[in-house]
Structure formats: C-alpha cells, structure tokens
Amino acid sequence: MSVPSSVPAPSGLTGTDFLAAQRANRRRTRWLLTILTLIAAGLGALIGAVLTFEGGTAEDAFQALIGPAAIGGALVFALASTIWSGITLAFGDRMLSGIAGAKEVTREEEPQLHNIVEEMALAAGLPKPRVLVIETEVPNAFATGMRTSRSAIGVTRGLLKTLNRSELQGVIGHEMGHIGNLDTRYMTAVGVTVGLIAMVSEIALRSMQWGGMGRNRSSNSDSKKGGGQAILVILLIVLAILAPIAAKLVQFAVSRQREYLADATSVQFTRNPEGLIGALEKLTQAAKPFPGVSGATQHLFIVNPLRQFSSRAWALFATHPALEDRIARLRDLR
C-alpha cells in the first residue's frame, strides 16, 4: 500500500484552519517557553541574591536583586532551561513511547488499524505514523512524535475491541490532529520547563534553609541589619511556592486547549462528529489506570487514564476537558 513518503511543505498554503493552527501552535510554544524560562530565571536571580546577600536594609536587598550574583543566577537557570528543553525535544519521543509499554504492529497483524491510520494520514496530508498497540483491556489511545515525519499512534487492545470502524476513525483522527498540530512537541517542551521550575523551587527552599540559617547567626550579632535579609527570604518563599503551581496551571490549561483542538481537527478530517462522540462516550465509561501510564504521560492519551474529571471542581487541574464539554463542542460542529 502506497502512502506519502514525504510531507509537502505546508508553508505555501493558507487554505485550511489546520495549517494555520500549526503555525499558531508553534508561535504559542515559543511564547510559553519564554514565559516559563523567565519564571525560572526570576527564581535563579532571587537565589543568587539570597546566597550572596551580606545583610543590610530593604534598599540593599533590592540592590542585590539586580546585582551581579542575581544576574548570574538568572542566566544559569535560563540556560539550564533552554538546554534541557532542547535535549528533550531532540530525544523525547523515544522516551515517551517506551514508558507506555506499546509494541509496534505490522500491517498483516492489524490491517484495519493500519488502513484507518493511512486514511487519516491522507486526510491530514501527513506521512503515515508508526502504529503501536498496548496490550490492555482498558480502551484508550495516544499519539507521540516530535515532528510530523517521525510520529507514532498507539491504541490499546481494548480500544480495538470496543469501538466500531467509524468510532476508531474518529479516535485516530484526534491523534492525527495532535501530530499535525505538533502537540507532543508543545506539551513536552512545556512539561520539561514546568519540571525545571518545580526543581528550582525545591532547590530554592532548601538553599534558603541552610543559607538563611547561616545568615541568621551573623544577623543575631548585628541585629539592626536584618531587614533586607527578611525581605529577600519572604520573596523567595512566596515565589518558590507560587511559581510551580502557576506553571502547572498553565500546563493544564494548554493541555485542555490542545484536546479541544484535536477533537475539532478530527472532525475536519473525518467530517463525521458522530464517530468521535460515540468513541468518547465509550472511552470515558471504561477509563481506568493501566500499567505503563504515569503522571508524565497522562496528557498524551485521548481520555485521561489516571483520573476522571467530569466535575467542574477540579477543572483547573485537569489535563483533559470534561467529557460533556468535549461532546457539546463536537455537537456544535454538526
């Protein structure tokens, strides 16, 4: 069976929403990475200032925030964030498909699955991704790939058993939407930076403990100069506690928007919202954790395999929008 061997450059055309979404996605990835890198750099600056602060008034403390040690700290963390993201973007997809415990299947083993993946690749004008199966009865599916020319779509055995052809087509269309919109790349870059901010905050809180205690002793001997130190420490505590939460919320918000976009992209490919609606209903009823899924990979799946977020109370912390919202938006597409 012949499939496109190379993806035509979409740069020449602006005719489809899909290609415009790709460009917007790339642009937002850069913006988000910049913001998150700035948060990490801010933490670095504060740590640098706290570590080298020799005691003094509030004014001295603010001076220290723009001093050489603070700038050095900021540069170190900005650089670390950039390098780490770069490394993960270059090698990340292998790690992720390894975690989920998925095995590649041949055309002879799963002809219909291969056919549907080929159909959706044609609809998207993208090269055919590798086709993987996870041997578990829980129905679910995921997509991974740092670039459209080297991507993979995985489904569970349970999914193949539960869904009919058009429902399976809707799910594969959703995953192909993730690949075309470069969502794996996006979410990996975001995840890496969020992880870095969490780590930096942890380091900040610890370094403040022993750094702060050392200074405390010296300020005891000269207690009049303690004001500036206290301000820096409080600033650092606040930032070290808030930054990881803020970064996490940004990550979840981005993840939910990507799900909506992939749902819409699926319908754009299949022109059949009923398939995806039916699939989502079946998938959510049967969603359960299965071996190989962790917090690090939950956002890759079409329905969250770890937690059910049907209630609005947890909406801010959900990787996926509530099912009824997804179905409501799909019905709007009819």
Added chain:
Amino acid sequence: MDTSTWVVIGIVVAVGLWLMMTYNRLVAGRNQAKNAWSQIDVQLKRRHDLIPNLVEVVKDAMGYEQETLKLVVEARNAAVKATGPAEIGRAEAALTAATTQLFALMENYPQLKANDNVMQLQEELTATENKISFSRQFYNDSIMGLNNMVQSFPANLIAGMFGFTEMPHLDIPESERAVPKVNLR
C-alpha cells in the same frame, strides 16, 4: 551616493525578496496539490485492482445477483478507461455507487460474513474508498490555497509571469454519487 540612491536600492532589494518568496510559495503550493492528486490516482488504481478480486470471491455465493456483479465490473472497466478530471470524477462516482449497492446486497448473505477472505477484501475496499475521499478532501484544500494566490493581487502578477494556473476542484456532485435511477418514460 546620496540618500535617494539608497532608497531606490532598498526598494529594488525588497521587491526582489518579495518576488522570490511569492514564487517559492507558488511552487510549494503547486507541488502539494500535485502530490495530493497523485495520491488520489494511487488509490483509484488500487480500487480498480481490488474489485475483480472481490467479485471473484463472492460470485458463487451471490448467484442471484449476477446483474449487480455485472454492473460493478462494467463500472470498474469504464473507470479504468476514463481520462481527464471530469470524466474520471463521473466514472468513479458511478463505481462507488455500484460497490455501495454490492456491499448492501452482501449483507443478505451471512455465509460471506463468515468468510475471512471476503471480509478482508471488503475492509480493503472500504479503506480504499475512504482514502480516495480523504485524498480528494486534501487535494481540494490544497487547490484552494493555490487558486487564492493565483487569483489575488499582487501574487497573481508573479503567477501569470511564471505560468502558474488555477487547478480544477475535484467535486463529485451528490446527485451523481447516488445510485443511478431507472428512467421510466
């Protein structure tokens, strides 16, 4: 050199860059459309290859449906011979209608459902027909982008200069997609 010379040089460079970029976008658009068209072609050929196989495996079981089988084979042969987008579109639509009718009739023969060979061929044909329509969808999207550039100012100046022309939409009207009706006049 005075300021006005520099301004003229700047304008010439800017126009040159725009010319280059517009030309490259037109080339990329035309290649994407051609690639999409060749995909449709590949899938149409595959369907032409699959249909005789399916007819072969079902013809014994479907003894009373010789008329439908004959229609399918005739539609297939007409589609193989068709040339040009308009004729191909019509012939393939007729073929789709014929195979749809065949699939519907096959529902009446449970022994076919139990035959792995038949089920496999049916899946391949279904997939191929889907691939044809998805390729056509992508082709039409690609064409729209190219045609927009060929028609709109100022890209149309470049397009005219280098011989980029509009490419035809590949539409199969709903009326032609339906099973042909017998005309009782």
